[in-house]
Amino acid sequence: MGNITLYGFDFSLYTGRVRSYFIKAGLSYSERATSSRHFWKNVLPACSGKMTLPTIETESGDVIRDGAAIIDHYEEKGGHQFSPVAPKQRLLSLLFDVVGAEGLLRPAMHYRWGFPEENHAFLHLHFAAVMPKRSDSDALAEAQMQKMRVACQSFGAVPETAHLVEALYLELLDKLNAHFRVYPYLFGGKPSIGDFGMIAPMYAHLGRDPKPLSLMQQRAPHVFRWVERMNRPEADAWEFESNDETYLVDDTIPDTLIEVIKQIAIDFVPETKAASLCVNEWLRDQPEHTEVPSGVGNGVGVSTFKVRDTTITAVVQPYRFFLLQRVHEFFDSLNATDKGEVEVMLRACNMHEVLNLRIDREIGRRHNLEVLL
Amino acid sequence: MNKITLYGFAISLYTGRARSYLIKAGLPHSEIPATSAHFFQNVLPVAGPRTSYPTIETEEGEVIRDGAAIIEHYEAKSGRQFLPSTPKQKILSLLFDVIGAEGLLRPAMHYRWDYPEENQAFLKYHFECLLPADAEGGESTDDAMQRMRNACQAFGAVPDTFDVVEGLYMELLEKLAAHFTVSPYLFGGRPSIGDFGMIGPFFAHLGRDPKPLSLMQKNAYPLFRWVERMNRADADIGEFDCREESYLLHDEIPITLIDLLKQLAIDFIPETEAAAGCINRWLGQNADLQSETPILRGVGQCEFALRGKTICALAQPYRFYLLKRVQDAFNTLAESHQDEVRRLLEQCDMLAVLDITIDRGIVRRNNREVWQ
Numbered sequence: 001m002g003n004i005t006l007y008g009f010d011f012s013l014y015t016g017r018v019r020s021y022f023i024k025a026g027l028s029y030s031e032r033a034t035s036s037r038h039f040w041k042n043v044l045p046a047c048s049g050k051m052t053l054p055t056i057e058t059e060s061g062d063v064i065r066d067g068a069a070i071i072d073h074y075e076e077k078g079g080h081q082f083s084p085v086a087p088k089q090r091l092l093s094l095l096f097d098v099v100g101a102e103g104l105l106r107p108a109m110h111y112r113w114g115f116p117e118e119n120h121a122f123l124h125l126h127f128a129a130v131m132p133k134r135s136d137s138d139a140l141a142e143a144q145m146q147k148m149r150v151a152c153q154s155f156g157a158v159p160e161t162a163h164l165v166e167a168l169y170l171e172l173l174d175k176l177n178a179h180f181r182v183y184p185y186l187f188g189g190k191p192s193i194g195d196f197g198m199i200a201p202m203y204a205h206l207g208r209d210p211k212p213l214s215l216m217q218q219r220a221p222h223v224f225r226w227v228e229r230m231n232r233p234e235a236d237a238w239e240f241e242s243n244d245e246t247y248l249v250d251d252t253i254p255d256t257l258i259e260v261i262k263q264i265a266i267d268f269v270p271e272t273k274a275a276s277l278c279v280n281e282w283l284r285d286q287p288e289h290t291e292v293p294s295g296v297g298n299g300v301g302v303s304t305f306k307v308r309d310t311t312i313t314a315v316v317q318p319y320r321f322f323l324l325q326r327v328h329e330f331f332d333s334l335n336a337t338d339k340g341e342v343e344v345m346l347r348a349c350n351m352h353e354v355l356n357l358r359i360d361r362e363i364g365r366r367h368n369l370e371v372l373l
Numbered sequence: 374m375n376k377i378t379l380y381g382f383a384i385s386l387y388t389g390r391a392r393s394y395l396i397k398a399g400l401p402h403s404e405i406p407a408t409s410a411h412f413f414q415n416v417l418p419v420a421g422p423r424t425s426y427p428t429i430e431t432e433e434g435e436v437i438r439d440g441a442a443i444i445e446h447y448e449a450k451s452g453r454q455f456l457p458s459t460p461k462q463k464i465l466s467l468l469f470d471v472i473g474a475e476g477l478l479r480p481a482m483h484y485r486w487d488y489p490e491e492n493q494a495f496l497k498y499h500f501e502c503l504l505p506a507d508a509e510g511g512e513s514t515d516d517a518m519q520r521m522r523n524a525c526q527a528f529g530a531v532p533d534t535f536d537v538v539e540g541l542y543m544e545l546l547e548k549l550a551a552h553f554t555v556s557p558y559l560f561g562g563r564p565s566i567g568d569f570g571m572i573g574p575f576f577a578h579l580g581r582d583p584k585p586l587s588l589m590q591k592n593a594y595p596l597f598r599w600v601e602r603m604n605r606a607d608a609d610i611g612e613f614d615c616r617e618e619s620y621l622l623h624d625e626i627p628i629t630l631i632d633l634l635k636q637l638a639i640d641f642i643p644e645t646e647a648a649a650g651c652i653n654r655w656l657g658q659n660a661d662l663q664s665e666t667p668i669l670r671g672v673g674q675c676e677f678a679l680r681g682k683t684i685c686a687l688a689q690p691y692r693f694y695l696l697k698r699v700q701d702a703f704n705t706l707a708e709s710h711q712d713e714v715r716r717l718l719e720q721c722d723m724l725a726v727l728d729i730t731i732d733r734g735i736v737r738r739n740n741r742e743v744w745q
Binding site: 003008009010023026028029030031032033118121122125126129130133210213214217218221222224225228231232233234235236238239243 | 376381382383396399401402403404405406491494495498499502583586587590591594595598601604605606607608609611612614616
């Protein structure tokens with residue numbers, strides 16, 4: 001049996017999530033750039049022509065586009081080994097997956113693009129490395145970077161919001177640092193779907209670009225260690241007394257985690273609320289199987305919401321609700337007692353509203369695309 | 374099958390070499406500190422008895438102390454999968470192993486300990502994890518760190534030599550970046566014993582401590598990628614056109630590697646010569662040393678001149694234990710291959726490594742390196 005081929009980039013946010021999953025699940029893979037003829041001829045057509053990272057070819061040659069679908073594929077094969085079974089942990093794990101994929105793009109983009117003195121040369125080399133090898137590849141790289149820089153502003157990281165974005169991120173780092181001081185992973189001694197979601201922004205951007213990496217190392221060494229740990233095949237939890245590679249017993253949700261989620265809720269809830277209105281308006285007139293726009297800067301409109309007296313305007317991407325719908329599905333499947341417990345917990349985290357932030361139609365997958373059902 | 378237990382530490386230079394090897398060789402392992410009752414009762418007594426990182430317990434429960442011995446164990450088992458078989462690549466691979474283990478301690482220590490503003494909090498966190506703050510009668514974290522800082526000055530990075538150490542290191546970064554721009558590993562598409570040696574100083578210290586890491590990211594991005602790559606199970610060579618996960622054909626040694634070795638030779642050769650002199654004098658004075666006496670980390674300070682400064686550095690017999698492997702491998706080569714290797718080393722200003730020896734051999738007995 002061959003290896004999995006992972007089409008990804010080292011500086012790609014969503015590649016980091018799948019890479020970490022493969023490493024932790026002990027799956028052999030080779031990471032490749034998308035520049036090969038094989039990719040264009042055989043892989044891209046199987047993704048309906050949509051090129052996003054990560055995309056994989058499985059051991060048997062099947063093509064899967066998108067990080068969530070890739071992880072789903074192997075989770076199903078592996079008996080959902082990275083999904084806690086206890087209701088509160090399971091629900092939060094799914095919620096962290098949404099937060100990681102969609103809820104931390106502002107700091108991820110701000111700390112990548114807002115510090116050219118520290119980051120520019122580093123980023124340039126990354127972009128140049130994936131450009132066609134031509135005499136003008138430096139110029140191509142600069143043009144592509146400029147495009148990304150502008151597109152990234154659409155997530156709401158602009159000079160007027162920089163102060164807020166930084167304040168929220170530093171508070172989040174402190175909360176995460178307090179959690180990872182006591183626990184190796186979000187839910188104890190074993191990574192979960194939520195950890196993989198969160199590693200996406202916390203690795204390639206916030207834990208690898210020079211400026212935010214040195215910030216993390218100096219301000220939040222426990223978070224830095226979690227990032228390192230998430231890219232190691234073993235549990236890598238030497239600082240902790242317990243060697244149990246399991247989730248916390250009795251569906252325990254530590255206070256440190258409640259604090260993390262409370263912090264995240266500060267902008268996640270108002271943004272999700274504003275975005276749900278925008279998406280609902282958009283999808284009203286869309287025919288069945290309309291592809292939902294995704295990728296940097298592509299959305300179905302913009303939403304405006306207020307956080308601590310600062311107005312943020314951000315692109316609206318239905319994908320957030322594709323992932324959030326999994327949280328809802330799981331919640332709906334619970335019995336009344338468990339539902340009650342989950343609600344109490346979410347209320348303590350200021351996150352209870354997300355249970356009701358639903359869009360009017362379901363998003364599914366067809367031909368390797370996310371589409372309206 | 375049981376996993377390998379790797380007794381190691383995130384900030385330990387030599388742990389980085391064994392960890393990278395285990396990852397690349399696909400050997401499942403768990404890394405834990407050497408603080409458990411099990412370690413003291415079962416591992417330490419058969420590890421020298423000496424607590425040093427890295428030490429492992431193999432899948433079968435065998436205890437092996439020291440990075441070189443750990444790698445040798447798995448290399449012997451696997452038919453030397455990470456040693457190039459062609460003469461020039463093989464000799465250079467073994468030479469890089471010596472340089473990684475012994476030849477870059479000055480920059481590794483300098484960039485860790487002499488930038489407290491950037492590094493102190495990060496290092497303190499690591500030390501605190503190993504030294505519980507409430508340990509009664511124990512050393513405080515600050516004291517332990519100060520002790521390490523002082524000890525590390527013995528490798529020759531002191532205020533008077535900072536400019537030489539940094540000058541050489543910045544040049545070295547440039548040479549390494551140039552090489553890893555054209556080649557994913559030292560000898561092509563596959564890591565070698567030499568890569569594992571070199572990752573020692575370039576991971577835990579120079580590629581992970583905040584100050585030198587940001588220096589590397591800024592000045593030597595391709596080197597940063599190599600460091601990243603060396604800790605990944607896959608070849609991680611997506612940015613290269615060549616997808617061959619093998620050593621360069623026809624025993625090729627790229628010009629970038631020759632430039633790199635020339636740079637390394639600038640202090641490696643005078644230091645090795647001075648250290649051999651120091652150790653040989655010491656051996657002369659200790660001629661009655663019993664066979665199988667464990668070697669000391671250092672037997673004195675040797676002095677050598679470097680760009681107008683005098684460097685005073687610990688003379689470590691272990692350097693010659695590793696160097697002997699280079700010389701032994703050279704001696705087994707056919708004459709024509711020896712000539713080729715000699716010409717290559719001459720080009721790299723490294724010819725002297727074939728002849729610098731100490732007067733008494735070093736072997737391993739009961740997990741210690743001992744005088745023969």
